[in-house]
Each structure stands twice: as C-alpha cells, then as structure tokens.
Amino acid sequence: MSRSAERSRWIERYPVYEDRPWFGVSAMLLIAALALVVREAVDPLMPPGFPYVTFFPAVIVTSFLFGARLGAVSAVVCGFLAWYFFLTPRYSLDLNLGSSIALGFYLFVVGTDLVLVRWMQSGNRRLAAEREANRVMAETRELLFRELQHRVSNNLQVAAALLTVQTRQLADEDAKAALREASRRLELIGRISRQLYDPNGTAHRLVPFLDELCRGVIEASGRHDIGLTVTGDPSVGIEPDAAIPTALIVAEAVANAIEHGFAGDRPGRIDVRVLRDTATGELVVSVEDDGHGLPDGFDGDQATSLGLRIATMLARSRGGRFDLAKAERTRATLTLPGA
Template sequence: MIAPTRFLERLPLLPTRRALAYGCTGLLSLLACALRWLLDGWFPPGYPFLTFFPAVILSSFLFGRGPGVFAGLLCGLSAWGLFIPPDGFAIGPGTPMALGFYTAVVAIDIALVHWMQAANRRLLAERERSRVLAERSTLLFRELQHRISNNLQVVAALLSLQKRGIADVGARAALDEASRRLGLIGRLHRQLHDPEGARIGLAAFLRGLAVDVIEATGRTDIVWTLDADETIDLDPDAAIPLALIMAEAIANSIEHGFGDARPGRIAIRLAQEDRHVLLTLRDDGRGLAEGLDPARSESLGLRIATTLARQLGGGFTLGPAAGGGAVARLELPRG
C-alpha cells in the first residue's frame, strides 16, 4: 500500500504515457456524463455541471494540466449538448452565462491544481538536493575525523620515536605518557564524533574503552568487569575528557596496583545517584603508596584527571578501597 504522501509525490501519473492518461481522462468524463444522466430526475433545473466538476478536478489532479483541460472540454460539451436547455447545442437565453460560469470555475480549478503540483515538484527537487548535500557533508565530516585520528596517531608515533634519543629517565617517561594519551585520543576520536551530534551510550563506550586500554598495556592477567546502567548516555563533547580520566584510572591501577606482573581484578561500576552519574573503578591491587595524598600528589595523570573532571562540572577522587586495593571515583552532573 502506497502512503498518501508518497502517492502525492508521484503526481501527475503516467507522465511518459500521455495517450493512456488522455484515455483515462475520457473515461472519467464519460462516467461523469453517465452519472449526470442517471441522476437527472433527482436534480432540480439549473445544475447541469454538478457531476462534471469532480471529473475535471480529478483528471487534473491525477494526470496533469493537459488532461484536465481535455476533461473540461469534454464535460462542457456534454453538459451543453445534453443538460442545458434547449438541448442539442442550441443557444438559449441562459446558455452563455452557464457556459461562462463553467469555464471560469474549471479554469480556476485546473490552475490551482497545476500550481500545487508545480510547487510539489520544486519541493521534491529541493529535498533531493538537500539529501545529496547531507550525504556529501557526512562523507566529508567522516573523512575529516579519519584524518584527525590518523594525524594524532602519527604524532604519538613520533613522540615514541623521539624518546629513543633521550637518556633522561624522567623525560623518557613523560614522552611515553604523552604518546600513550595521544594514541588513545586518536583511537577514540573516529568513533566518538557523529555528524548528527548523537549522544553516546556510556555503558558501551566504557566497555570498548576498557578493552582498548587494557589490551594496550599487553597485560593478559587482568580480569575486569563492568556493572553499568545501560540507559545512561553521554554528550559527544564530554567523551574524550571522560575517556582520558577513565584511561588514567585504569593505567594507575595496572601500574601501581598490579606492578611486577601481579595479576588482579578491576571492577567498574556506572550508576545514577540523585542528580549525578557516578563512575567508580575498584581494584584489588597493592593499594595506594604509603603516605600518598591524592589531593596533593604531583602525579601528572592525577592532575589531568582532576582538571578534566572539573571541566565536566564534576569531581575525581582516588582513595583506598575497603578490604584492600584502591578505588577511583568520578562524579558528573546528569545532563
């Protein structure tokens, strides 16, 4: 079944088969004449065109202006010859006025239908142009994101190469961290930016991020779990800051909690509490170093996580977990 809107978009019908269109128009005119003949006894004098107007309008609507004019001529002649006294195409006192009235009404009806269909064709053409432009914009947007992602990966690789000529341990570590963060942003950038600005399902995003970060460390002895509210979504602009915070928390657990190839577990939980979204990451590693105050730590990773959390309107904390290990907590406003 064709939807009404789709049907209207296809009008006029039979644009390449005009002989058939005119034949259908003639049939409609004949049916209108037959109906007027059958109902003649029911109509009072003065209604010769009553069944012919719908035939003209319907012909114009279905088949276009030419068939509409053709229907107007056929119906006008039928009414004049059969239903306007005196019969047989004679001209009586009221004949010119009746035919003039009929001609004016039919002309207006055909013109209105024609203008409506012309406007509909222009609308369809504009819609098609908009569709083509939208597809082109989407393609260009994705190509741009692809190039940005590749460039970030190249910069990360250059930093990794640069460290080979540096003997200072601290400088090498700083370049390693910068390379890792840029590489992470590059890997995530392509999937985070949608040309339509759609929000991102946070549970699926965290699931993919955890896999990516842990695989990047090369550790196969880390078991991780995710307990997440699947209904929570995320604005695309917040995705990369949140990804960096999450990556820092996972990297911190692996580096400090599970160093020296110590196996362990990481439990990630995502939930809504009051007006906030709470993301916690708990590990069963060695816990925080003795005397470490996360709030005053000089660790670049912790400072980055804290700063990014503030930019998102939330807060990030790191502390000891009950029963051993450490727990990182990110609290964001629900938006």
Template sequence: MQRSNARFVERLPLVLDRPAYAYGLTLLFSGAALLLRIAAEPLLPNGYPFVTFFPAVILSSFLFGIGPGIFAAIFCGLLSWYVFIAPFYSFVMNPAVAVAMLFYIGVVAVDIMLIHFMQRANFHLAVERERSRALAENRELLFHELQHRVSNNLQVVAAMLALQRRHVDHDVARKALDDASARLALVGRISRALYDPSGKGQDIRGFLTALSADVLEASGRTDIDVAVTAPHGLAIEPSVTVPLALIVAESVSNAIEHGLPDRPGKVAVMLEEVEGALALRIVDDGHGVAPDFQHDSSESLGLRIANALAAQLGGRFSLTPGANGGAVARLDLPARTAC
C-alpha cells in the same frame, strides 16, 4: 505510510513524457463521469448537470497536470451542456445556459489553478529536499574525512614519539614519551570511535566497554577482569565523551599499573545517572592508596590530567581508598552532560 504518500505527491503530475496516456486516461475519467451522471439521474433533483464531472476535472488535473485538466474541463463541460442542460442534446445558448456555463467555468478554473500551484510548490519542495539530502551527504563525507585525518595524524604523532623514545637514554624521559605516545594513540582511537556527523550523543555503555577492553589490551595483561556497568541507552554529549573517556582510560590504566602490578585482580567501571547528573566510579581490588592520600597534590601526570579534565567538564574527580581494600576513582558530573 506518510513518507510514501509524500513521495507520490512529489511525483505529480504523472506520465509527463507520454502525454497520450494522460489524455487517454482523461477521456476515460470523463466517460466514467458521464455514465455515473446518467446512472444517478433518477436519484437527483432537477438540475445538477455538472455534479459528477467536477471530480473528473479535479482528478485529471491532480494526476496529469494543467493540460489534461483544461482538456477535461472543456470536454466535460460540453458533455454536460449537450446531455443534461435543456434543451437536451443541443448546444443552444440562452441566458440560463450562459449563467450555468459561467458557473461551471469559474469552479473548474479555480480547481485547476489551485492544483497547479500546489504541484509547483511540491516540485520546488522536492528539489529543495533533494538539495538538502545532497548537502547532508557531503557534510557527512567531509566530517568522516576530517575525523579520519585527525585520527591518523594523532596516530602518526604517537608513532613518532615512540620512535623518538629509542634515542633517549634517560629512564624518566623514556617513560614520559611512552605515556605521551599511549595517550595520543588513545585519543586517536577515541576520535575514530566517536565518529558521528549527526551530532547525536554516544551510547556510553557500549563505548566504555570497548574502551576498557582497549586499555586492557594495551597493557598486555590477561589476568585482569574489567567489568562495565552503565544505564542501557544512556547517551552522552559529544563534547563530554572524549574527556570522560580519557578519565576512564587513565583510571583503568592506573588501577592496572599501580593497584595490580604483580597479581590478578578485578576492575569495575560503573556509571550511574541520578536526576540527570552522572557519577562514574572505577573500583579495583588492588593494593589501594594510603588513607591520607591527597590526589590534588599528587605528582602523577595521569591524576593531574584527570583533575584538569574534570574541572573542564564542571565536575570533580577524586581518588580514595576502597571500603574493602583497593582504590576508588570517582568522577561526578552535573546534569547537563547527559543527553
């Protein structure tokens, strides 16, 4: 309702391209003011010749601009002088009439000027709002194009690494190229999914669900059940979402590849918020890790990446044996990461 009223005010004065309508309606307002003053004559004390004409002048100025407003002021002033100021039905000038008319002229002049300046301010405000809207659309378009190009470039680099793999005979090198290609492709997909020029946080529940399904599809496994639980409506800062998504992808991939390489199983991705701090757990029911496993000293590139990303976010990453078997990858983040 407020927005609709604001748009109406910005369109004032009305019918600028058809001034005859504006002046015709001004005459109508003036006639209505005259009839209302005549009808109110028995109820009013002596004097008050202009009481019903002020609204007609204000309404004409507000709706149609300064020209019809001045016209209404002159016409209403003459009507009130002729009909309601003694000697009636004449334009006799005397000191009392002069004082009354000067009072009327001062009041309507102030009204018209205030309305005129208000409409000019509204006009400039509407122009600035339209300019801001155009700039916002351009920003969104440029941001979308930038995100699109970055994502495409990452996908191209991933494809080039995959092609280069065909010319490498060493198994370790081929595995490294495979991992690098997969990670670049994943970053490209994340970048595309996180497109949001407004800078608002990402709804993490839906995003993690889509990300986990993407990682599972990329693994080629159909016998793994991945479930995601997260607070409904929880949003994460854009600068945090990409590192968090990479850690989730690495942990889910690690659970599928090392924890469940040869049998069906389940992987649970659980995100909890406690007093603004975030706790992420990726739990699987696979082979698990040794009780004395030290993830900090592991040679796994994925674990080293996860540790580095956690440190970048000011958090801590760990990989420990599960209480009932399997493994638990845990990431603890400070309170500032939640929106």
C-alpha cells in the same frame, strides 16, 4: 517512516505519465466518458439544475493524475458534454440566459480547481527537489565528516608513532617515560575520536562506550589476566563535547590501576560503574580495582602524578571533580554536573 511522510511522498509522484502524453489523453477521454455515462444513469434521480455533478470530479481527477494541462482539456470536453446533453435546450449547443449562467459557473469552478491543483503540484515538485538536495547535502556532509575524522585519527596515530621513535633516541629514563606517556595518550585520543564518530552530533550511550574504551586500554597494556565489568544504567548518555574528557579520565584511571594496582603481574579485576544521582542529577563514574591499593597516607590533592593532575584538570574543566581514594578497594570517582 510515518504515515504522513508516506502520504506526502505518494502525493509527490503526481502528475504521472508526463512523458507519455497519448496515455494521458486516452485516460482523460475515458474519465470524461465515464462521467457522462454515470451522469446519464443517475439523470432520472437528479433534480433539475445539476448538469455538472459528475463532470467536476472528472476534471479534478484528470488534473491531479495527469497535470493541469490535460485537466484544462478535460474541462473543455466535459463542459461541452454537459452543455450538449444536460443544459436546456438539451441535445443542442444553443445558449440562453440560464445555460450561459450555468456555463459561467462551471468555468469559474473548474478554473479555480485547476489553479489549486497546479499550485499544489508545483509545491510538491519544489518540495521533492529540496528534499533531494538536502539528501545529497547530508550524504556529502557525512562523507566529509568521515574523511575528516579519519584524517584526524591518522594524524594522531602518526604523532604517537613519532614520539615512540623519538623515545628510542633518548638516554634519560625520565624523558623516555614522559614521551611514552604522551604517545600513549595520543593513541588513546585517536581511538576515542574514531569511536565517537557521529556526523549528527547525537549523545552516546555511556555504558557501551566505556566498555569498549576500557577493554581497549587493557588490551593495549598487553595484560590478559585482568578482568573487566562495566555496569550501570544503559540509558545514560553523554554529549560528544563531554565524551572525550570523560573518556580520557576513565582511561587514565584504568591505566593507573593496571600500572600500579596490578604491578608485578598481579591478576585482578577492574569494575566500572555508571550512574545518575537522582537527587542532584550528577553523573558519577567510578573505577574500582582489587590490586595492591594506594600507599598509606595517600593524599589525592597532594599527588604529583601527571596522570592524576591531568584527570583532575579535565574534570574541573567540565565543572566536575575527580577523586582517588582507598577503602576496601581502590576507587577513582569522576563526578560531572547534570545536564
């Protein structure tokens, strides 16, 4: 919390001891007496015409600490003390033109002070009440968001489980494969949804996000002989609305590498790199593997794989592109436009 915020919270605590009026009255009388003692002590050093010099602060301090009501009582007490001890004729309550003008000036000043302190404390009370209401609303929003996120993820998991059950009742192998792929993708979306939980909608750091995602995909495949590294600029972030399609594309590339590049229980490595092109501002995510490689004559634009078509479609929906090519290693590259 900043210093200004701490100061604001400190001011909001006043007035104090409103539930203990006798403490406030005692403190008010003590402050008035102290003002009288100090004024009497400095009287030989003061020029004529300053009877209220120590009583104004006493009224303001009392109002600030204990509220405008006790401040008004303090104004009356201090006014009588100054009138009796320091207005001419001294040690009497007689009025003349000079003392009347002085008392009028005193009443105007302390009245203004009391009104200002009262307005400040009323504003502080409203501010504190609004802050508390906002805090409760924020907690409620987070609770509802968490519950909604939990229910959405659970519903996706249930739908995936139903597809798995349906797969067992089919005889057609192509239909089984299609349902298995649909079930896998639903489970993946549910996992991503949980991972993306953030009621504030802030951007996610992409490297740790993809690291956790890719490890989950490898773990779900049941393969323990495939290594993974996810590297890149740790400061690169991605907004929540772009995170799910990006995650689906990267997960599809990793799953494709596992299924085809490391078929036949071939071990190997998958390297994911995240970078921001300084010239164009584009976000580039590459997925490389040292598996079997793509078949000769492979053309990504003519590929019939459902996974590749989905990845291409999702990339285009974000204004980007998805490419799958073979060099020394098989590389899938997702390129998204800069923010």
